[in-house]
Amino acid sequence: MPRRTHVFLAAAATAAALLAAGCGTSAAEGGTAGSRQVKAVQAKPTPAAPHSAAPSPTASATAAATVDPGTLPQTNVLPGDRDAQFQVGAYSLWQAIVQDKPQLAHAFFFPLTAYRQVKAIWDIDADYQNRLIAWYDLDIQAAHDHLGPAADARFVSMDVPESNAEWIEPGVEYNKGSYYRVYGTRLNYEVNGHAESIGVFSLISWRGEWYVVHLGPSTRAAMQGIVYDPSN
Numbered sequence: 001m002p003r004r005t006h007v008f009l010a011a012a013a014t015a016a017a018l019l020a021a022g023c024g025t026s027a028a029e030g031g032t033a034g035s036r037q038v039k040a041v042q043a044k045p046t047p048a049a050p051h052s053a054a055p056s057p058t059a060s061a062t063a064a065a066t067v068d069p070g071t072l073p074q075t076n077v078l079p080g081d082r083d084a085q086f087q088v089g090a091y092s093l094w095q096a097i098v099q100d101k102p103q104l105a106h107a108f109f110f111p112l113t114a115y116r117q118v119k120a121i122w123d124i125d126a127d128y129q130n131r132l133i134a135w136y137d138l139d140i141q142a143a144h145d146h147l148g149p150a151a152d153a154r155f156v157s158m159d160v161p162e163s164n165a166e167w168i169e170p171g172v173e174y175n176k177g178s179y180y181r182v183y184g185t186r187l188n189y190e191v192n193g194h195a196e197s198i199g200v201f202s203l204i205s206w207r208g209e210w211y212v213v214h215l216g217p218s219t220r221a222a223m224q225g226i227v228y229d230p231s232n
Contacts, residue, residue: 069207070113074177076167077208081160081185085209090158093140093187093212098153100144102137109136110204110211118177132213134223139215142225143198147191156188156195160203160210168204180205199229 080086089108096105112128121127147153165182168175185200201214216226 068111068113069209070111070115070117072207074114074117074179075207076178077205078162078165078180079160079205079208079210080162081158081210083209086158089211090187091155093158093215094155094189096140097143097147100141102140105136105140105212106133108212109133110213111206114206114211118175118179120176121174135220135225136212136215138223138225139227140225142216142227146198146227146230150191152190152192154190156190158185158187158200160185165205182210195231197231198227201228 093105161184165180181204186197188197203210204213216228
């Protein structure tokens with residue numbers, strides 16, 4: 001029996017604006033939400049209680065790159081999930097969920113400049129902003145709602161099943177470039193000592209680093225945030 005998937009409904013005005021911008025389901029990315037059930041939940045008008053978190057990575061690991069990697073050529077290096085850049089990105093995603101601030105994890109999302117290099121679709125920038133980033137933000141907000149008022153939530157790890165990674169060639173998924181894609185990543189955390197996790201639908205690579213491209217499913221019927229495959 002598949003796990004229940006929780007849905008965070010975006011405000012009506014936001015949904016209408018995004019749908020009007022042409023952010024419906026696109027064939028630009030592969031994969032489907034499958035047969036998992038979803039349940040609509042209303043947004044809470046008051047913020048959740050503060051959450052505790054693991055210490056942030058070292059300052060040296062968080063130093064910003066001086067060059068946008070998306071402007072550089074792709075490589076065929078298979079990424080890992082233990083290097084400093086990935087750890088910083090994973091922790092930023094956790095903080096975005098805890099604080100209900102999606103912008104904190106935008107640097108961990110596949111870069112627009114790289115998206116322009118790999119996709120052969122009409123109006124790439126609009127698809128990126130109105131579909132991919134819009135869904136990512138909604139999914140982070142849904143994950144925040146799913147976490148709820150847990151008083152002692154702590155980040156543990158983000159684990160990527162490297163053996164599931166596949167090199168995607170040009171011509172697949174409306175691509176003109178290539179990348180590694182992986183399904184099955186888990187964001188692991190503890191609440192009051194109890195191990196829990198949520199799924200990350202898909203990551204894709206750029207120059208030997210993993211980036212989120214879909215936190216929730218890659219297709220959906222409405223402009224809604226979805227918590228993908230939660231463990232509890």
